[in-house]
Amino acid sequence: MATNIEVVLVNPEIPQNTGNILRTCVGLGIRVNLIEPLGFKIDDKKLRRSAVDYYDSIDMRIYESLDAFINENRGKYYYLTRYANKSYSEIDFKEDSEPIYLFFGSESYGIDRELLAENFNNTFRIPTNDKIRSLNLSNTVAIVLYEAMRQNNFTGLELSEPESLKGSDYLRGFKTDGKEDK
Numbered sequence: 001m002a003t004n005i006e007v008v009l010v011n012p013e014i015p016q017n018t019g020n021i022l023r024t025c026v027g028l029g030i031r032v033n034l035i036e037p038l039g040f041k042i043d044d045k046k047l048r049r050s051a052v053d054y055y056d057s058i059d060m061r062i063y064e065s066l067d068a069f070i071n072e073n074r075g076k077y078y079y080l081t082r083y084a085n086k087s088y089s090e091i092d093f094k095e096d097s098e099p100i101y102l103f104f105g106s107e108s109y110g111i112d113r114e115l116l117a118e119n120f121n122n123t124f125r126i127p128t129n130d131k132i133r134s135l136n137l138s139n140t141v142a143i144v145l146y147e148a149m150r151q152n153n154f155t156g157l158e159l160s161e162p163e164s165l166k167g168s169d170y171l172r173g174f175k176t177d178g179k180e181d182k
Helices: 015-028 045-057 066-072 113-118 137-151
Strands: 005-010 031-035 060-063 076-080 100-104
Touching: 005 015, 005 137, 015 031, 015 045, 015 137, 031 066, 060 066, 100 137
Parallel strands: 005 031, 005 100, 031 060, 076 100
Antiparallel strands: none
């Protein structure tokens, strides 16, 4: 694992969201912890399709319950919820030796209200206007993880590497009129 940050998806329901999250986490070197029950089978073809070619690179653990996860994992717990009063950008993601676990709830119900109330000082949200209740789960995870990576100067991520499929010359010689420069 490239970082001390891990994602915890509590009872995710939509395989495409989970697949997108898994794909993002592969690209960032972050483990995903899935808390059962899940709203899909882990071998669901929609999950594999969303994770694309990266399924074999996924660092994922599955737990039968939230209690099982908590009993096995110690560290800093942060809960993402639309009911929080603090912005996710207030989380200090600076690398230290203690693991950071980012909890995200199911698409329909979020995280259990009692758990959020017990941990209110560690609840955070992504600010939005009043036109929507919440953002899509996979978008939420990506936004928060990229803030964590930004705070750590994108350690472990390569900005200088070319896109792996098309190569470093893909844009070289391309004119804005869409024609190749021969």
